[in-house]
Amino acid sequence: MKRVHDHKRILIAPLYWGLGHATRCIPIINALITHGFEPVIASDGGALELLRKEFPKLKSFELPSYNISYPKKGNSFKWKVLTSSPHILKTIKRENAIIKTLVETEHIDGIISDNRFGVRHPSVPSIYITHQLKVLSGKTTWLSSKWHQDIIKKFDECWVPDFGGDANLSGILGHIKKPTFSIKYIGALSRFKKEKRPETIDILAVLSGPEPQRTQFEEKLINLFKKGNKQITLVRGIVEDQQKITKIGEIVLYNFMTTDELQNTINSSKLLVSRSGYTTIMDLAKLQKKVVFIPTPGQYEQLYLAKMLSDKKIAPAFSQDSFSLSDLKWEANYSGFSNIEQHTDFKRLFSLF
Template identity: 55%
Template sequence: MKRILVAPLNWGLGHATRSIPIINALIANNFEPVIASDGEALKLLKKEFPQLQALELPSYNITYSKKANSFKLKLIKDSPSLLKTINREKKVTESLIKSENISGIISDNRFGVRDKNIPSAFVTHQLRVLSGSTTWLSSKFHQKIINKFDECWVPDHRDAKNLSGDLGHIEGYESSIKYLGPLSRFEKQDLNKKYDLLVVLSGPEPQRSFLEVKLLDELQSYDGKICFVKGLIENEQRKTQINHITTYNFMASKELEKALNESDLILSRSGYTSIMDYAKLEKKAFLIPTPGQFEQEYLAKKFEEELVAPSCKQKDFKIEMLNEIENYSGFEDLQYDLNYKKLFNLF
């Protein structure tokens, strides 16, 4: 079997979780996936696929500033270190290809995981990278990276009715883009309701912790049963029950799939992978974008304007705002059958 290196970025859990259906498809099509990442993303995939080889890559060490408006400045300040990490990543990848007999690469937003001697695909929903007044520059930089790969796989619909909007659709920019349709590790199930509200947290610190503290305080007065998943990937799962709130440090895919299907409403970040999951499960949600992250702010605004899901800034959230959800349609599953066999012809 050909061995395919699957390398998602460790920035929140979204890049790792949307790699899960790709890894399962590789196995189903007689390839042997080799997982490569770092931090929480690597921990999560090792729990999901204990039978697969998992390798550690250099960490980008992406963290948020405590103040939302400082995030872009922090990224600019950290860029020399980031470029050094990408160069180290390229050297590690070159070494792994030889030592692990790798025949192909699927990189989800890891810039240095590529090699000109073997076929490689870059997975991203951001052909346009929003960064305020410097969007043109960040987008050009990202497109330059994308062009170094043989193919660019965009997890969204090609048509006007899509999930990523301006992020994943640029007029006149073709490159070697293949639209995969939305990727989700979940399936919709007809289960009895267990929770009135499911809270799903993820994303880099310290903003994840800031939101956790705020929500746990606000939700004390919520009239209904709550399941609260913190998104902390630890060695053992911990569950606590205090009054109407059941808290978990993390859930594996099957457990989270069940909780999502058993919940009436969702409260979470507006990360793109979460959006794809809610569309697959046709859920109603309230979205709180990570402060300073232009992409999540854009997606939250897009779905609010389309009357799909309400949203607000993290600092402004109040428990009464959840009542707004009933005025929105919720997410819709636009059916799309991805031919993985054809997609994997690259290898």
Template identity: 55%
Template sequence: MSYQDLEHSKKRILIAPLNWGLGHATRCIPIIESLLENNFEAIIASDGVALQILQKEFPDLIFLELPSYQIEYAKKGAFFKWKLIKNSPKMMEAIYLERKLVKKWVKEYELSGIISDNRLGIYSKKIPSVFITHQLNVLTGNTSWITSKIHQYIIKKYDECWVPDVAEMPNLTGRLGHIKNPHFKINYIGPLSRLNKRTLPKKYDLMVILSGPEPQRTMLETHLKSELTRYKGAVVFVRGVIESEQKKEEIGSVTYYNFMTTSELEQTFNESNLVLSRSGYTTVMDLAKLGKKCFFIPTPGQFEQEYLAKKYKKEGIVPYAKQDKFTIENLYEVDLYKGLEHFKTDLNWKKLFLLFERK
């Protein structure tokens, strides 16, 4: 669909998720669907697999390519932070290019609003701009205080910050998504998930789902393939590799997919007794919505995932293990934990989107 084909009666909102694994893109799916349901035009901007997954979900929308932040994990978790610092000049260059592109697109597409999911250069002083994050505090070990202050300084440039969690206790993000005396407007919009709970016959004893930047995704996949040789039961393994065509392979009692669409994931989650995954926040929100029993393996060195995994274990919700320590026998621990539960919210999208109706 070309720009000329757009319906001029509808206000156009730019949605720009960060390309860091699949989480930022997939949690934008319910937002995009709600924009369309409320008579807005959605224009999507991202790069890499985040852009690809949304193109598969919304083939009729307009897609714009953004420069890559070139986020990479270190092979050793202890070096994760220093790898990010080393790559920060490339990230700053990408943010600078984002600012230039946004100025151009605001005019070219006559945008009425912007929703940025953790893309730091996607905002405009001329139109309402929203920042989505579950990390008001950015945990980086002994540098958490400065990374949190920098992040909060960036958030202040936006009209509103939408946090996909609840404001009160109990909540899913803990100190990640809650700060005292914020100096910007926060809207707690409740956990976001593209999935729905359904009552289906159980087909799999275990569902493994991976995502995230390399090389850690591949390292975990290799480790789990080895461990699964000792697992007694039917397994479905979603590798989290977005390619042009879906591939399915059966090896013994394990069925492998490179990726799944939203509808396929929803069905497979509901057909599975137990889920093994990273403790990324988007996955957490999906599993909470579905009320699933699960086991987490946080990405080594990623403080956010490690914090969430420790929080849920301490609260008796979900067990976890470090990547290099995980064995298939750890899954027996799951029965000792109560599992994630869905937080019901009375979110009114129409009211939330009033921000974009202002002149």
């Protein structure tokens, strides 16, 4: 293949299941640019729109959507995923065909897939990013974990955005005994920087994740916050062409924020309310913020992470159904996130390319 570009081109493709996979790819994209590579973005939906806004000068491509959604009742989530399996398998095949074409037409030298199963190529170094070496699904955890690990084996390396020792953020999700594939623990990833700012916002609620649970969470929070008199900012996590700002009483609602805006807002907040998604946990660990977690109903991963952090007395967690304003009182027996070393040796990681 004849080279037509001055820099090696690395395709980076996050899954669109909420915005967490896309946002944790932002520091990787920035590091690729810093180390002389040319990133090429590929995703779908809100994840693709977010990365296009963050990196308007980079070339980007749309991939087929997995169309993963949550049922209205969280306890039927496993059945929802099972019935979606035929569509997911078709999407993986379509995705893989598109990647084969892109590798040829865009002269791709390396691939970084964040949980996109079909984004790999046999003749190009292909990396898979995940914090879920073990996929929790109740009684079928062994089966869902084996299925995911079989996918990971098809890639050259698996990068886990966490630490390899006991002081880690993902617990049993990102740490398994006797792995049969290459794992590199690359440290926690966050697009944010901790800054000292006046804490002018009493409560910041950051929403994310697939529908309809995202909307149900938003409606629950608005109804609760309307009853109080605190300064509330709510970021809806809906990426659109234009930023929209509305007010409901003391609540200021944003449809989305850019990285810089959200970084400033989080640093200016006394307390956060959010899902217990793993990317959010990495961000708040970096920023050392106080948070109340409301895991997505039926989402085993978020339920596990919220309980783990609550058991460690780092942050309290409450169910979406029972959550009330009285739960927003930060209790003294929770420590919050302590400072953790966030350095990632990107030079070493990128040497594969």
